[in-house]
Amino acid sequence: MTFNNKNYNNILEDIKKNQQIGQFSQIIAVSKEKPTNDINEAISCGVKHFGENRVQEASNKFIDIKKSNYNVKLHLLGPLQTNKVGKALEVFDYFHTLDREKLATELVKDKYRQLTSKKQFFIQINTGDEVQKFGISPKNADEFISFCTKDIFLNVVGLMCIPPISEDPKSHFVFLKKLATKHELKHLSMGMSHDYITALQEGATFIRVGTLIFGKR
Numbered sequence: 349m350t351f352n353n354k355n356y357n358n359i360l361e362d363i364k365k366n367q368q369i370g371q372f373s374q375i376i377a378v379s380k381e382k383p384t385n386d387i388n389e390a391i392s393c394g395v396k397h398f399g400e401n402r403v404q405e406a407s408n409k410f411i412d413i414k415k416s417n418y419n420v421k422l423h424l425l426g427p428l429q430t431n432k433v434g435k436a437l438e439v440f441d442y443f444h445t446l447d448r449e450k451l452a453t454e455l456v457k458d459k460y461r462q463l464t465s466k467k468q469f470f471i472q473i474n475t476g477d478e479v480q481k482f483g484i485s486p487k488n489a490d491e492f493i494s495f496c497t498k499d500i501f502l503n504v505v506g507l508m509c510i511p512p513i514s515e516d517p518k519s520h521f522v523f524l525k526k527l528a529t530k531h532e533l534k535h536l537s538m539g540m541s542h543d544y545i546t547a548l549q550e551g552a553t554f555i556r557v558g559t560l561i562f563g564k565r
């Protein structure tokens with residue numbers, strides 16, 4: 349049992365203290381690599397949003413959990429391959445890693461469209477323009493956001509980023525917020541165990557916290 353209820357409640361307090369006025373920020377408890385026992389314990393303590401990085405692991409753990417817990421919502425935080433789209437749509441409610449045209453086009457194919465229309469999408473921005481990272485480069489972001497929202501009508505609700513590990517995250521969060529405002533997107537998925545307070549101060553509506561809630565992986 350590694351769910352840390354004390355830390356979870358401290359983060360809830362930090363949200364109250366640091367979120368911007370009029371903002372309603374929520375915690376995604378990142379349960380990747382953690383067993384269902386830990387997840388069930390979190391649910392019994394009131395956690396509703398969970399995040400996973402891999403489609404197969406998420407299906408194994410959450411299909412049953414969601415059958416008996418209707419208000420649990422699952423967020424995909426890792427990269428999505430086009431050949432896993434069907435399986436991902438079966439278990440995830442939110443997708444944080446929409447990052448390329450090939451994936452966007454796959455999601456609106458006839459065989460998926462009905463399911464896709466019930467999901468919420470975040471476009472992942474590679475704010476540091478790092479070669480090894482996923483996400484759309486900032487220079488292509490305007491065009492890609494417009495394509496997803498105006499050309500193929502995906503239900504894009506916001507933007508997501510993972511700042512470079514070696515940099516002060518603040519400027520990345522500020523950039524993401526500006527870009528979301530420009531495109532009239534409401535949600536910002538930003539902030540992890542080490543930087544969620546800064547993210548809240550800069551307008552995060554979803555913070556993604558794993559280690560602080562479930563312990564080291």
Ligand SMILES: *Cc1c(COP(=O)(O)O)cnc(C)c1O
Pocket residue numbers: 378380401425426510540541542556557558559560
């Ligand atoms: C694993 C992961 C997290 C959680 O990270 P912690 O440092 O454990 O809080 C958040 N976001 C993404 C995209 C992740 O892959």
